[in-house]
Amino acid sequence: xxxxxxxxxxxxxxxxxxxxxxxxxxxxxxxxxxxxxxxxxxxxxxxxxxxxxxxxxxxxxxxxxxxxxxxxxxxxxxxxxxxxxxxxxxxxxxxxxxxxxxxxxxxxxxxxxxxxxxxxxxxxxxxxxxxxxxxxxxxxxxxxxxxx
Amino acid sequence: xxxxxxxxxxxxxxxxxxxxxxxxxxxxxxxxxxxxxxxxxxxxxxxxxxxxxxxxxxxxxxxxxxxxxxxxxxxxxxxxxxxxxxxxxxxxxxxxxxxxxxxxxxxxxxxxxxxxxxxxxxxxxxxxxx
Numbered sequence: 534x535x536x537x538x539x540x541x542x543x544x545x546x547x548x549x550x551x552x553x554x555x556x557x558x559x560x561x562x563x564x565x566x567x568x569x570x571x572x573x574x575x576x577x578x579x580x581x582x583x584x585x586x587x588x589x590x591x592x593x594x595x596x597x598x599x600x601x602x603x604x605x606x607x608x609x610x611x612x613x614x615x616x617x618x619x620x621x622x623x624x625x626x627x628x629x630x631x632x633x634x635x636x637x638x639x640x641x642x643x644x645x646x647x648x649x650x651x652x653x654x655x656x657x658x659x660x661x662x663x664x665x666x667x668x669x670x671x672x673x674x675x676x677x678x679x680x681x
Numbered sequence: 682x683x684x685x686x687x688x689x690x691x692x693x694x695x696x697x698x699x700x701x702x703x704x705x706x707x708x709x710x711x712x713x714x715x716x717x718x719x720x721x722x723x724x725x726x727x728x729x730x731x732x733x734x735x736x737x738x739x740x741x742x743x744x745x746x747x748x749x750x751x752x753x754x755x756x757x758x759x760x761x762x763x764x765x766x767x768x769x770x771x772x773x774x775x776x777x778x779x780x781x782x783x784x785x786x787x788x789x790x791x792x793x794x795x796x797x798x799x800x801x802x803x804x805x806x807x808x809x810x811x
């Protein structure tokens with residue numbers, strides 16, 4: 534039932550976007566988390582997305598549409614979360630309790646402007662998946678009324 | 682002649698509805714992957730696909746068990762969307778375009794549904810003879 538698959542697809546999209554929103558929240562919350570060494574400093578985290586495949590699931594005759602050759606994919610999955618390689622910001626603050634012997638503290642490489650736009654983007658994408666879900670639900674509900 | 686046969690009575694609409702459902706799935710997958718790097722948007726040629734579904738018996742006749750099966754039903758009809766402006770990460774999903782096509786497809790699904798529902802209503806009143 535292909536309309537039923539839409540629920541899984543839109544659900545995976547919502548899940549991926551909420552993970553993205555989660556990393557954004559974490560990045561913004563830690564934008565000012567300083568530390569005295571480069572290794573310990575927080576780095577901006579970004580999820581990366583990939584197409585989810587379902588070739589092993591739909592091999593029955595009913596779904597030959599997918600089984601034959603390439604399939605269309607079954608939504609989106611978060612492959613992992615990577616830390617940004619952008620340079621950290623050392624600042625000369627000798628009065629800071631975490632300053633190292635040279636008087637520097639390290640600030641994370643979080644770009645707050647970038648994070649805010651990312652937040653808006655993921656929020657919109659989430660809403661879009663919700664709309665898709667709503668439409669699919671309406672389509673399925675109408676189908677149940679067939680012949681009435 | 683004249684006997685009520687479901688295939689004749691319902692016409693193209695059940696196939697159309699099924700295909701609209703499949704197309705909705707493809708478009709939903711495009712929308713879910715609107716932020717996936719390297720993802721290429723897919724779609725189907727609805728008319729060609731519907732013609733193929735409704736034309737049963739397009740397969741070649743095999744008169745010997747050694748014959749290979751051939752015929753029109755080989756490809757799954759999935760095509761790639763021609764991107765108007767692909768993004769730099771290789772993603773070709775145009776969210777606005779996909780969204781309009783998705784809602785258009787949902788509307789078409791509903792109209793197919795109305796036609797089919799009307800057919801059933803007609804059959805029902807024919808059976809009742811009221």
